[in-house]
Amino acid sequence: MVCHDTTDTYKKTPTAAGMPDPAVDLVAVAKKVGKPTRKTCGDCHMSGGGGDGVKHADMSPQLYYPGRSCDVHMGGYDMQCHDCHKTQNHRIWGRSSSVAVAEGSRSCEDCHTASPHYGQQLLDYHLNKHTEHLLCTTCHAPLYSKCQPTKMLWDWSTAGDKERVVEKDKYGLELYDPRKGDFVWKESAKPEYAWTTGLTKRVLLGDPVNLEGETNLTEPVGYFNDPKSRIAPYKVMRGIQMADAQHGYLIVPHLFPRDKDDPTAYWKHFDWQKSFTAGMQAAGFPYSGEYTWVKTNMYWKLNHEIMPKENALSCAQCHDSLKDEKACLRCHQENKEVNFKELARKGTDFETMAAKGRDVVDLIGATDYIDFKKLGYKGDPIIHGGRFKTLPLGFVPVEEEQ
Ligand code: HEC
Ligand code: HEC
Ligand code: HEC
Ligand code: HEC
Ligand code: HEC
Ligand code: HEC
Structure with missing residues (x-):
């Protein structure tokens, strides 16, 4: 009923592990079931991680009634999640970064094909070639959490200070909660980019974590020189969380008090030892009694908040080599009827977005959006060549003449 309720009265109680609130009139809800909406799916998915916009970067309650520029499918075309x-038979296609794929995958190409740029547009040839190396979202979702800030860092190690004066950031969001620790929030964030085959490597409960350095709890599997890998955009959520110092795995804390007599819940007693002992017992893992704080990263692939087509990244936002007068004329012949420089620069308009209050001032004028070197290239592929081949037409990549 949580998915099929149309009365907007169904709700769960936080302490009942998913069971409905006793106040809900289940018969009334059952008589009014209908198709799911963004709201019914969102009641669970928008607040994953314990609040709005915490874990999933590209899903927040803003998607209940989004504007076109917030999400072109759900805002521009009023598409529903389903x-x-x-x-099919309640198996929902679409795989998550956080849990193993169980019910089928979904891709942009399923609807749009791998050559979605058509017509007489001068850019179509190159755009369609790029889909061999880039996921669609790399160009079409150049920002995430555009409509509502998301949590970038969560430091559990500082929790427990009930005296601390809680400060707010520029978005008006609290930077500390004695129950949870310190946070960093960001609105309209630039993704981090990585190669992916679509598979994810995950650390499961009980798996070893790095007690000294960092551990990627989820991490895309992909390689520069694998033809099946492509570049994808991610939110990387950084954390400082508890680990068993002897067993070397993460600890499950017991946080939420079951009732007013709960003797171990952290959010009642603020005693980590009690909370860890109870949490690990419930999870079925030994706890040594000695804990430490470790750094963790989670890669969340971005799939939503697709911007309207005119806001995709421009050629020059990735290729520094196309930003000046030469632009396309590096390789093509002059054509008096075409303004090549303008064409190469037509894309995401950070200046207008910043003027409208989005937190993107530092991105205005960027021409190295995906940092080719970090991804394994020697530099801009137009100058230094692509992964597998140099360009046809006998074009030999040369070092940029200085
Ligand atoms: C009662 C809460 C709840 C509701 C309502 C809900 N989901 Fe989920 N969904 C979950 C949980 C929990 C997971 C697994 C954990 C995760 O990925 O965050 C999940 C996973 C998923 C996944 C990833 C599946 C995989 O195999 O990796 C998709 C896609 C999804 N849900 C879509 C939807 C859609 C679409 C709707 C509305 C029709 C919906 N969900 C409604 C709780 C819910
Ligand atoms: C325009 C198409 C589209 C719409 C509309 C859409 N999604 Fe997705 N979603 C995707 C794609 C594509 C993926 C990636 C799936 C994959 O890799 O198999 C995805 C992935 C997901 C995942 C797994 C990723 C994660 O962050 O855990 C969840 C959960 C999800 N969607 C929920 C929703 C919900 C809830 C809605 C409605 C509010 C929704 N989606 C609307 C296309 C869409
Ligand atoms: C269930 C089918 C479906 C899926 C999956 C899907 N789309 Fe779409 N998309 C549509 C439809 C329908 C439209 C509106 C009609 C059109 O332009 O073809 C659209 C429109 C668009 C547009 C043009 C928007 C504009 O400015 O008018 C872009 C860009 C786009 N999609 C990108 C994507 C990307 C990127 C993904 C993967 C994350 C994706 N789509 C997944 C169905 C889909
Ligand atoms: C290299 C960046 C890039 C990649 C990769 C890319 N696109 Fe685009 N896409 C653009 C740009 C730029 C436009 C606007 C084109 C124009 O104005 O001529 C566009 C336009 C579109 C449109 C509108 C089509 C039209 O002609 O009206 C759709 C739909 C679309 N893209 C979907 C996708 C899908 C699906 C993928 C992945 C298979 C994808 N794009 C990959 C940059 C890209
Ligand atoms: C999101 C960043 C991004 C955008 C936007 C982008 N490119 Fe690229 N481009 C790449 C990457 C990555 C490669 C290297 C592909 C490879 O390894 O072969 C590349 C390679 C190229 C190449 C040389 C290799 C080849 O296979 O032809 C040309 C030419 C090129 N891009 C032109 C363009 C043009 C024109 C546009 C605008 C329509 C554009 N690019 C937009 C990332 C981008
Ligand atoms: C680094 C060299 C390079 C740059 C820069 C470049 N292109 Fe190309 N372009 C090519 C190559 C190579 C082809 C493939 C020609 C062939 O196979 O016949 C091509 C093909 C095309 C085609 C298809 C031509 C046809 O006959 O089908 C168009 C249109 C085009 N480019 C437009 C552009 C535009 C517009 C820009 C700038 C935004 C641009 N190109 C930048 C190398 C480049």
Whole structure:
């Protein structure tokens, strides 16, 4: 009923592990079931991690009634979640970064094909070639959490200070909660980019973590020189969380008090030892009694908040080599009827977005959006060549003449 309620009265109680609130009139809800909406799916998915916009970067309650520039499918075309997440016998297609894929995958190409740029547009040839190396979202979702800030860092190690004066950031969000520790929030964030085959490597409960350095709890599997790998955008959520100092795995804390007599819950007693002992017992893992704080990263692939087509990244936002007068004329012949420089620069307009209050001032004028070197290239592929081949037409990549 949580998915099929149309009365907007169904709700769960936080302490009942998913069971409905006793106040809900289940018969009334059952008589009014209908198709899921962004709201019914969102009641769970928008607040994953214990609040709005915490874990999933590209999903927040803003998607209940989004503007076109917030999400072109759900805002511009009023698509519902299940228009993309096709469902057969309650098996919902679409794989998550955090849990193993169980019910099928979904891709942009399923609807748009791998050559979605058509017509007489001068850019179509190159755009369609790029889909061999880049996921669609790399160009079409150049920002995430555009409409509502998301949590970038969560430091559990500082929790427990009930005296601390809680400060707010520029978005008006609290930077500390004695129950949870310190946070960093960001709105309109630039993704981090990595190669992916679509598979994810995950650390499961009980797996070893790095007690000294960092551990990627989820991490895309992909390689520069694998033809099946492509570049994808991610939110990387950074954390400082508890680990068993002897067993070397993460600890499950017991946080939420079951009732007013709960003797071990952290959010009642603020005693980590009690909370860890109870949490690990419930999870079925030994706890040594000695804990430490470790650094963790989670890669969340970005799939939503697709911007309207005119806001995709421009050629020059990735290729520094195309920003000046030469632009396309590096390789093509002059054509008096075409303004090549303008064409190469037509894309995400950070200046207008910043003027409208989005937190993107530092991105205005960027021409190295995806940092080719970090991804394994020697530099801009137009100058230094692509992964597998140099360009046809006998074009030999040369070092940029200085
Ligand atoms: C009662 C809460 C709840 C509701 C309502 C809900 N989901 Fe989920 N969904 C979950 C949980 C929990 C997971 C697994 C954990 C995760 O990925 O965050 C999940 C996972 C998923 C996944 C990833 C599946 C995989 O195999 O990796 C998709 C896609 C998804 N849900 C879509 C939807 C859609 C579409 C709707 C509305 C029709 C919906 N969900 C409604 C709780 C819910
Ligand atoms: C325009 C198509 C589209 C719409 C509309 C859409 N999604 Fe997705 N979603 C995707 C794609 C594509 C993926 C990636 C799936 C994959 O890799 O198999 C995805 C992935 C997901 C995941 C797994 C990733 C994660 O962050 O855990 C969840 C959960 C999810 N969507 C929920 C929703 C919900 C809830 C809605 C409605 C509010 C929604 N989606 C609307 C296309 C869409
Ligand atoms: C269930 C099918 C479906 C899926 C999956 C899907 N789309 Fe779409 N998309 C549509 C439809 C329908 C439209 C609106 C009609 C059109 O332009 O073709 C659209 C429109 C668009 C547009 C043009 C928007 C504009 O400015 O008018 C872009 C860009 C786009 N999609 C990108 C993507 C990307 C990127 C993904 C993967 C994250 C994706 N789509 C997944 C169905 C889908
Ligand atoms: C290299 C960046 C890039 C990649 C990769 C890319 N696109 Fe685009 N896409 C653009 C740009 C730029 C436009 C606007 C084109 C124009 O104005 O001529 C666009 C336009 C579109 C449109 C509108 C089509 C039209 O002609 O009206 C759709 C739909 C679309 N893209 C979907 C996708 C899908 C699906 C993928 C992945 C298979 C994808 N794009 C990959 C940059 C890209
Ligand atoms: C999101 C960043 C991004 C955007 C936007 C982008 N490119 Fe690229 N481009 C790449 C990457 C990555 C490669 C290297 C592909 C490879 O390894 O072969 C590349 C390679 C190229 C190449 C040389 C290799 C080849 O296979 O032809 C040309 C030419 C090129 N891009 C032109 C363009 C043009 C024109 C546009 C605008 C329509 C554009 N690019 C937009 C990332 C981008
Ligand atoms: C680094 C060299 C390079 C740059 C820069 C470049 N292109 Fe190309 N372009 C090519 C190559 C190579 C082809 C493939 C020609 C062939 O196979 O016949 C091509 C093909 C095309 C085609 C298809 C031509 C046809 O006959 O089908 C168009 C249109 C085009 N480019 C437009 C552009 C535009 C517009 C820009 C700038 C935004 C640009 N190109 C930048 C190398 C480049």
